[in-house]
Amino acid sequence: MYQGNQTICFDNPPHILSHYAVVGKKEGEGPLRDLFDRIENDPYMGEDNWEKGESSFLKAAIEGALSKSETANADFIIAGDLLNQCTASGYGIRGMNCAFLGIYGACSTMAESLIVGSALVSGKSARRALCATSSHFCGAEKQFRLPLEYGGQRTPTAQWTVTGSGAVILGEDGGKVRITHATAGKITDMGVSDANNMGGAMAPAFIDTLEAHLAASGRSAGYYDAIFSGDLGFVGKDIAIELAHNDNIDLSRNYEDCGCLMFDSQTQDTHAGGSGCGCSASVLCSYILPRLESGKYKKVLFIATGALMSPVSSMQGESIPAIAHAVAFES
């Protein structure tokens, strides 16, 4: 049921049937190394370019989630990525013989796919929906920043795009964890135009969606055992805590950021932390959902954030529109 304030309370809360996270070498050397389903050391995954490599990461996550589920199929795949025309998804899913709905929410894509998938399953439009996304450090640097071969200096606020993918299968029943609510984000643009400070651009969108969700659900931030932002990184996380504090929301105790969890910034030279669609997706599938399944968490709010600019819009002097989508899990 639509609850107002951009928020859905699902009449038939979809259940998490399975999930799978695959990441690259650097991610596999980070603090979450023991939690991923698969660590793939070859960034090409046997292909001859990074774009096809990213498709292979996505494919591995989708096939992994399918193989871990009882039915091993889905009625719809809902996926997207950061590459122009979302080709990591288009080429990765080609050949899977499954209905496909492509989405684009930049780094908020995992939460957006869960919203669309949940709406389909809750509304009986699908029995099972597979939600997935991916990102790739090399492909993202090439497309959004500078060729890797150039060896450009990274600013302290820059984040490190995660090479990896996560996939979740939603179904009508089964599994210990379900999605009870979702809040879709509005576009927020506070005028930040520095494409090396995504956390700063996205933090206000995170707060906007968090506040809409709390207003619609009548909950406080303390209701949740944990609240996760997608990939604000260390810079954006601090801004988010301060913005929340200004609005009398206490995020000092139960708030974490997937971009901060992914790497050890002290030893891995990743500056402000991880980013990319694959960051929040792989942290969700390796760290958050298992903790819900084990009972360590009972209630979690997952808010993935995305920056909706392109290199063209940045070159045209535009500021960065940001968005955040929230999904509430319960076990």
Next chain:
Amino acid sequence: MYQGNQTICFDNPPHILSHYAVVGKKEGEGPLRDLFDRIENDPYMGEDNWEKGESSFLKAAIEGALSKSETANADFIIAGDLLNQCTASGYGIRGMNCAFLGIYGACSTMAESLIVGSALVSGKSARRALCATSSHFCGAEKQFRLPLEYGGQRTPTAQWTVTGSGAVILGEDGGKVRITHATAGKITDMGVSDANNMGGAMAPAFIDTLEAHLAASGRSAGYYDAIFSGDLGFVGKDIAIELAHNDNIDLSRNYEDCGCLMFDSQTQDTHAGGSGCGCSASVLCSYILPRLESGKYKKVLFIATGALMSPVSSMQGESIPAIAHAVAFES
């Protein structure tokens, strides 16, 4: 309810509350000139570049559909476009203060947005959903082909990207036309790698989705007063008729293509016809939906087609994955 074969039969068929089509000068000189809500002669629509111009076309369509509807609001906007990172949508919808779900289905985007919007409304996740998309000839040529200033020759199979946008508001009740079924496409790739022959690449996807829809619904092609493909153009339309004939489906009497309807190829130098997300969207909103409302049509199947490649994948020698999404309307 999910009916199998990629197909949803909506338990609560969403109603079309309003629709709006805005197109550019060349489209406004074509056969449908008297049917569009607005013809805008300035391709920049007052902005200083084509990308922002496209955002303005999208914004005009969304605001037009809202102003034509009784409630003048929507719970969610579902939109996407052809520009890298879907920036026509991101920047066009920024400032609208409405929850936004970005999608990407290349030229199939209008049908995909209607599928997602219908699932939200039918499943009570939204009271009203606004579905929209846009494309822009100049922005698409610059991004996918050659700079306009280069004055490159166009091949006979090349299509002309429509400058324009269409927007539809779906709601639980009201309006004479409703969406009864939707069939989401699978990715089809027959190995076509000529980016100047989109119709050839997309025709098999159109047939694949048409056949899935007919199998799931138990209908024949003759059940519909009219079947529309999105933008196969003259080349793709002929291929589609032949492919259908081979499978014993008769498309000789009630089948039209939005790309063929948009321009007069004899006088407008548009070669194989119109294309782009804005093509099927503006034909839907100006030609198809009014004919359903007037009773000229009672049952229509709208199948928008998309080619999911990017310039990078084409340069890497990849073939073109295609997809088609179908929506069934009844008045």
